[in-house]
Amino acid sequence: MTQQSLGEFEELVLLMVAALHDEAYGVAILEGLEEKLKKKVNISAVHVALKRIEDKGFVKSRFGGITEDRGGRRKKFYVITAVGKRMLDAQYELRNSIYKQIPKISFG
Amino acid sequence: MKSNPPKLSLRFFRWFCHPKLRDSIEGDLMELYEERKLKSGKLKADAHFIKDVLFLFRPGIIKPTEGYQNLNTYAMYKNYFVTAWRNITSKRAYAAINVFGLALGIACALLIFSLVRHHLDFDKFHAQADRIYRFVTEEHHGEVEYSPNVPPAFGKAFRDDYAFGEKVTRLCTLNDKLITLDENGEKRKFQEQVAFADPEFFEIFNFPLVAGKADGLLREPNTAVITGQIAKKYFGDQLALGKIIRLGSDIDFTVVGVLKDIPAATDLNTEIYFSYSTMKQYNDWYAADDAWGGITSEIQVFTRLQPGVNPTEVEAVLPTYVQKYRPKSKNVHHYKMQALSDMHFNAQYGGKMSINTIWILSTIGFLLVFTACLNFINLATAQAVTRAKEVGVRKVMGGLRAQLFWQFTTEAGVIVVLATLLAFAASYTVLPFMNEFFNVTLSLNVFSDVRLLLFLIIVIAAVTLLSGAYPGIVLSRFKPVLALKGNLKGGPGSFNIRRGLIIAQFTISQVLLIGLIVMFYQMRYVNKMDMGFDRDAVVMVPVGSRDQKLNTLKTQFEAIPHVEKVSACFGSPASENMWGTSFRFDTRTEAEEFPIYFKGGDEDYLALFGLELVAGRNVTASDTVREFLVNEKAVLKLGLASPEDILGKFMYANGGSIKGPIVGVVKDFHDQSLHAEIEPIFITTPRNFYNSYAIKINMAEAATTLPAIEKAWSAMYPEPIYHYDFLDDQIASFYKAEQTMLTVVQVFSAIALLIGCLGLYGLVSFMALQKTKEIGIRKVLGGSVPQILWIFGKEFSRLVVIAFFIAAPLGWLLMSQWLTSYVYKTEIGVGVFVLELLIILAIIMLTAGFRSLKAAVANPVNSLRSE
Known part of the structure; x- marks a missing residue:
C-alpha cells in the first residue's frame, strides 16, 4: 500500500476516538467534536469518516451490549490502533516540525 | 415515552444502509433523536432525523449492490461441482444410465428439432411471403375434391381482370421431360423437371440471379433460366448465357439467366424455367385464353396480393369466372386462395409434409426427453436416502434449504451438460444418414445457427430444472437431526410420487408401443392386401x-x-x-x-x-x-x-x-x-x-x-431416353412418404422404450441393493427364489397394469385417429392390446428380471455377513 492519507475531518475524528479511549462511539464522538469545534457537525459526516479510517486500519471496532435506550440498538465502539496512533504521531511531528520552522515574527 | 422518529425516513435508512453499519448508526440516530426531542421538541427532532438520514445517503454508507458479504462463494460453488463429480464417479452405473438415457433423448430431440425446423422453414425466404398465395380449386361433384391447380386460362384472366394481385404468375411444372443439348453435332440427353413460368415468377419468389439481366427476364419467347447447378452439369465451366437447350424434340430455348442454386427448403424446386410466352409451342390448350374446361395438375397460379388486400375479398369475386366460363358443368369449381405458408403442410392440396406428422414428431421428441427426465428423477429420489447424511451435515453447517436445492440442481446440470455433449456428438454422427434417408440437407452447427444454440440452451435449462428440481426439493426437505440419525424413510408421500412417475413412464412407453403395433399391422395390411390385380413381375415401360x-x-x-x-x-x-x-x-x-x-x-x-x-x-x-x-x-x-x-x-x-x-x-x-x-x-x-x-x-x-x-x-x-419401373415398386412408392415417416416414428418410439427400460433397470438394481439384507434374511428363513423374485415383480406388474389402463384407451384413441386417413384399414382389436401387454411385460421381465434374479440367487451369507 502506498502512504495512507488522512483527511482533515478524518484526523479530527481519529483524534477524538483516541481521546475518548474505549468510550468512543458515534454520538460521543459527535458531541465531543461539537464541543471542541464549537459548531454543528452532522452525524453522517462522523460515520463516513469513521468508516473510512476503519477501512484504512486506523481504528478497530467492537459492539457494545444491548441496552434499553437507542431503540435497543447496540453501540459500536471504536478504538485507535497502533497504526492509527503512529499516523497521529506522524501528523503531529510533521505539523510540529513545520511549525518550528516558522521564524519568530512579531505581529506588532 | 418511547421514541418514534418518522417511520418512512427510518425505513428508507434501513433499506439503503450497509447492513454492517446499520445497527450502530441507527442506534446513534435514535440516541440523538431522543436528546433532541427532549431539548427542542418532536417536530425539530423529526426534521433533524430526516436531514441526518438524507445526509447518510452517500457512498460508503449505502450498501453495495453486488452483495456486501465479502465471503468468497467461489469455494462453495466449486464444492458443488466437486460433490457432483464425486457422486457421478462413485455411482458410475447410475450416472451412466442417466447420462446415456438423457443423451439418447436429447440427441433424438436435436435431430427432430432440425428436421421439424427444416420443414417449418419451407418457403419462408421470399420477400413478403405472407402476401403470397396460390389459387386452388375445390371441385364439387357429389363429393368434394381438392386440387392445388386451376384451369389453364385462370392466371391470365385474373391478372387482366382484377387489380388485387401485385404480381400474378402461372407456373406449369412438367416432370421427366427430355432436354437435348446439341454441341458441335454431339447430342447429349437429360431427363429433367422443367417449368414454364411468367416473368413475374422471379419477382414474387426470391430466386436471385448470378448471371444475366433480372430486368425483363423470361419476357421474350424461347428464353430459359437455369440454376448454377444445371449450368455446371450441362456446360461445365463454359458460360451458360446464350447457350441453346432443346425441350422435347423441337422447341429451342436460349439461356438468358443463371439462378443461384435453389435452397433446400422450398417446394418450388424446379431448376429449369422457360418463358411462358413459349407455351403455345408446347401445348396449345395450356396457352389458350378459353381453357376453362378442366384442370391439369401441371398448372399452378401464384399471386402476391397488394398490401392490405384480404384473400377473402379476392375469393368473393372468383365465382364470377365459374358463372362466366363453366355455367353448365356438373363439376362445380370453387376457386380458393391458399397461403404460401400452408402449401408445404396441407396434404389436401398436395402438401408434402402433413402438419400432423410435425406434431407427432415434436411430441415424440418431447416424450423422449421427458422419459429421460423421469428416469433421472426416479433414480435420484430413490437414492435420496444415501445422500441424507450429506444433507444433514450441510444443514448443520448452516446450509440453507435454497442452497441445498441449488446444489442438487447443479448436480443435475452437470449430468445434463455431459449428456448434451454426448448427444451432440451422437446426432452429428447420425445426421448424414438421416439426410440420406429423408433426402434432405440438414445441418447442425451451433456456432452459426442462433436458433439451434437457443434450442440447446433451452433444452439444457429445462431438462436441468425438470429433472433436478424435484429431487432437489425432496433432498433439501430432510430434517437434519433425523437425517443424521439415519432413520429416514423418505419424505411422506414421496414414494407415491415416485410410483406416479413410474406409472407415467410406463404409460408413455405403452402408448408408443400400441402405436408401433398398430402402425406395423396397418403397413403389413397395406402391403399384403390384395389390390385386386396381379402386380408381380410386371415391368412398366413408357410408349415412344x-x-x-x-x-x-x-x-x-x-x-x-x-x-x-x-x-x-x-x-x-x-x-x-x-x-x-x-x-x-x-x-x-x-x-x-x-x-x-x-x-x-x-x-x-x-x-x-x-x-x-x-x-x-x-x-x-x-x-x-x-x-x-x-x-x-x-x-x-x-x-x-x-x-x-x-x-x-x-x-x-x-x-x-x-x-x-x-x-x-x-x-x-x-x-x-x-x-x-x-x-x-x-x-x-x-x-x-x-x-x-x-x-x-x-x-x-x-x-x-x-x-x-x-x-x-x-x-x-x-x-428419347428409355427407362423402366417394376409395377410393385411403383405401387410401393404410393406409400413411400408415409413409410419413411413411419420408420422414423418407429425408430424414435423404440428409442423412447429403450430409455424407459434403462431407467427401470437402474431402479431395480437400486432396489436390489437396498433390499440386500432383506433378501438375505428371507432366504435364511426359507424364502425361495420365486418368492423373492415376486417382491420385485408384484410392484412393477401392478404399476404396469395401472399404466396399461391409462395407456390402452389413449393409444386406441390416437391410433384410430391416425387410421382415419386410410379408407382400407386394419382393425384395432383386442389382440393389439394383448400383444402390447405381453410385449411390455416381456420387456420388463428382461430388464428387471435379470437384475432381480441376481439379487434373489445371491448367497445370503455374503449379504448378511457385513455390517
Missing part, C-alpha cells in the same frame, strides 16, 4: 409414340423369350395418375352426378393384370374407342341391380367424344392407394391415350429379358 409404331413394338416385345404378356395401356390398374371425366349413361338425358375414371388398355390388359370379369366379355382388339368395360362400383353407382343389366348399354364420356357400348363388367380392384376409396372406372382402347407398356416377364430370366426389352425399344425410338 402413339401411332402404328406402338403396335409394332408391342409385337416385338411379345417375340422376346420369357416375356409372358404385353399390354399397351394408359397406366397400371392402380396409379396416382387419375383422369376423371363426367359422363352420360344409356338414355339418361342428364350427365351423371359422379365422375368416372379412365383406364385405357388394350385387349391384353385384363389377362395381364389378372382382372376378373364378373359379366360380359373382354373388349376386342382396336386402336380407337369401340367398346367399354366398367367396374362393379360403376354399376353400383349407376343404381343398377346386377352387372348383367349394364351390358349392351351405351355410355358417353369426355363430353361425348368417347362413346360406345359397355360389353363387360370387371370385379372391383383398388385403382389408387389404399388411402382412397375404389372409384367407378371404365376401361377402353384409345391408342392415342396410351402412356405405357405393361410387360409381364419371367422374373427368373429378368437378366436377359430386360436388356432385350430396352434394345427393342431403343431401336424403335433412338431419340
Whole structure:
C-alpha cells in the first residue's frame, strides 16, 4: 500500500476516538467534536469518516451490549490502533516540525 | 415515552444502509433523536432525523449492490461441482444410465428439432411471403375434391381482370421431360423437371440471379433460366448465357439467366424455367385464353396480393369466372386462395409434409426427453436416502434449504451438460444418414445457427430444472437431526410420487408401443392386401409414340423369350395418375352426378393384370374407342341391380367424344392407394391415350429379358431416353412418404422404450441393493427364489397394469385417429392390446428380471455377513 492519507475531518475524528479511549462511539464522538469545534457537525459526516479510517486500519471496532435506550440498538465502539496512533504521531511531528520552522515574527 | 422518529425516513435508512453499519448508526440516530426531542421538541427532532438520514445517503454508507458479504462463494460453488463429480464417479452405473438415457433423448430431440425446423422453414425466404398465395380449386361433384391447380386460362384472366394481385404468375411444372443439348453435332440427353413460368415468377419468389439481366427476364419467347447447378452439369465451366437447350424434340430455348442454386427448403424446386410466352409451342390448350374446361395438375397460379388486400375479398369475386366460363358443368369449381405458408403442410392440396406428422414428431421428441427426465428423477429420489447424511451435515453447517436445492440442481446440470455433449456428438454422427434417408440437407452447427444454440440452451435449462428440481426439493426437505440419525424413510408421500412417475413412464412407453403395433399391422395390411390385380413381375415401360409404331413394338416385345404378356395401356390398374371425366349413361338425358375414371388398355390388359370379369366379355382388339368395360362400383353407382343389366348399354364420356357400348363388367380392384376409396372406372382402347407398356416377364430370366426389352425399344425410338419401373415398386412408392415417416416414428418410439427400460433397470438394481439384507434374511428363513423374485415383480406388474389402463384407451384413441386417413384399414382389436401387454411385460421381465434374479440367487451369507 502506498502512504495512507488522512483527511482533515478524518484526523479530527481519529483524534477524538483516541481521546475518548474505549468510550468512543458515534454520538460521543459527535458531541465531543461539537464541543471542541464549537459548531454543528452532522452525524453522517462522523460515520463516513469513521468508516473510512476503519477501512484504512486506523481504528478497530467492537459492539457494545444491548441496552434499553437507542431503540435497543447496540453501540459500536471504536478504538485507535497502533497504526492509527503512529499516523497521529506522524501528523503531529510533521505539523510540529513545520511549525518550528516558522521564524519568530512579531505581529506588532 | 418511547421514541418514534418518522417511520418512512427510518425505513428508507434501513433499506439503503450497509447492513454492517446499520445497527450502530441507527442506534446513534435514535440516541440523538431522543436528546433532541427532549431539548427542542418532536417536530425539530423529526426534521433533524430526516436531514441526518438524507445526509447518510452517500457512498460508503449505502450498501453495495453486488452483495456486501465479502465471503468468497467461489469455494462453495466449486464444492458443488466437486460433490457432483464425486457422486457421478462413485455411482458410475447410475450416472451412466442417466447420462446415456438423457443423451439418447436429447440427441433424438436435436435431430427432430432440425428436421421439424427444416420443414417449418419451407418457403419462408421470399420477400413478403405472407402476401403470397396460390389459387386452388375445390371441385364439387357429389363429393368434394381438392386440387392445388386451376384451369389453364385462370392466371391470365385474373391478372387482366382484377387489380388485387401485385404480381400474378402461372407456373406449369412438367416432370421427366427430355432436354437435348446439341454441341458441335454431339447430342447429349437429360431427363429433367422443367417449368414454364411468367416473368413475374422471379419477382414474387426470391430466386436471385448470378448471371444475366433480372430486368425483363423470361419476357421474350424461347428464353430459359437455369440454376448454377444445371449450368455446371450441362456446360461445365463454359458460360451458360446464350447457350441453346432443346425441350422435347423441337422447341429451342436460349439461356438468358443463371439462378443461384435453389435452397433446400422450398417446394418450388424446379431448376429449369422457360418463358411462358413459349407455351403455345408446347401445348396449345395450356396457352389458350378459353381453357376453362378442366384442370391439369401441371398448372399452378401464384399471386402476391397488394398490401392490405384480404384473400377473402379476392375469393368473393372468383365465382364470377365459374358463372362466366363453366355455367353448365356438373363439376362445380370453387376457386380458393391458399397461403404460401400452408402449401408445404396441407396434404389436401398436395402438401408434402402433413402438419400432423410435425406434431407427432415434436411430441415424440418431447416424450423422449421427458422419459429421460423421469428416469433421472426416479433414480435420484430413490437414492435420496444415501445422500441424507450429506444433507444433514450441510444443514448443520448452516446450509440453507435454497442452497441445498441449488446444489442438487447443479448436480443435475452437470449430468445434463455431459449428456448434451454426448448427444451432440451422437446426432452429428447420425445426421448424414438421416439426410440420406429423408433426402434432405440438414445441418447442425451451433456456432452459426442462433436458433439451434437457443434450442440447446433451452433444452439444457429445462431438462436441468425438470429433472433436478424435484429431487432437489425432496433432498433439501430432510430434517437434519433425523437425517443424521439415519432413520429416514423418505419424505411422506414421496414414494407415491415416485410410483406416479413410474406409472407415467410406463404409460408413455405403452402408448408408443400400441402405436408401433398398430402402425406395423396397418403397413403389413397395406402391403399384403390384395389390390385386386396381379402386380408381380410386371415391368412398366413408357410408349415412344402413339401411332402404328406402338403396335409394332408391342409385337416385338411379345417375340422376346420369357416375356409372358404385353399390354399397351394408359397406366397400371392402380396409379396416382387419375383422369376423371363426367359422363352420360344409356338414355339418361342428364350427365351423371359422379365422375368416372379412365383406364385405357388394350385387349391384353385384363389377362395381364389378372382382372376378373364378373359379366360380359373382354373388349376386342382396336386402336380407337369401340367398346367399354366398367367396374362393379360403376354399376353400383349407376343404381343398377346386377352387372348383367349394364351390358349392351351405351355410355358417353369426355363430353361425348368417347362413346360406345359397355360389353363387360370387371370385379372391383383398388385403382389408387389404399388411402382412397375404389372409384367407378371404365376401361377402353384409345391408342392415342396410351402412356405405357405393361410387360409381364419371367422374373427368373429378368437378366436377359430386360436388356432385350430396352434394345427393342431403343431401336424403335433412338431419340428419347428409355427407362423402366417394376409395377410393385411403383405401387410401393404410393406409400413411400408415409413409410419413411413411419420408420422414423418407429425408430424414435423404440428409442423412447429403450430409455424407459434403462431407467427401470437402474431402479431395480437400486432396489436390489437396498433390499440386500432383506433378501438375505428371507432366504435364511426359507424364502425361495420365486418368492423373492415376486417382491420385485408384484410392484412393477401392478404399476404396469395401472399404466396399461391409462395407456390402452389413449393409444386406441390416437391410433384410430391416425387410421382415419386410410379408407382400407386394419382393425384395432383386442389382440393389439394383448400383444402390447405381453410385449411390455416381456420387456420388463428382461430388464428387471435379470437384475432381480441376481439379487434373489445371491448367497445370503455374503449379504448378511457385513455390517
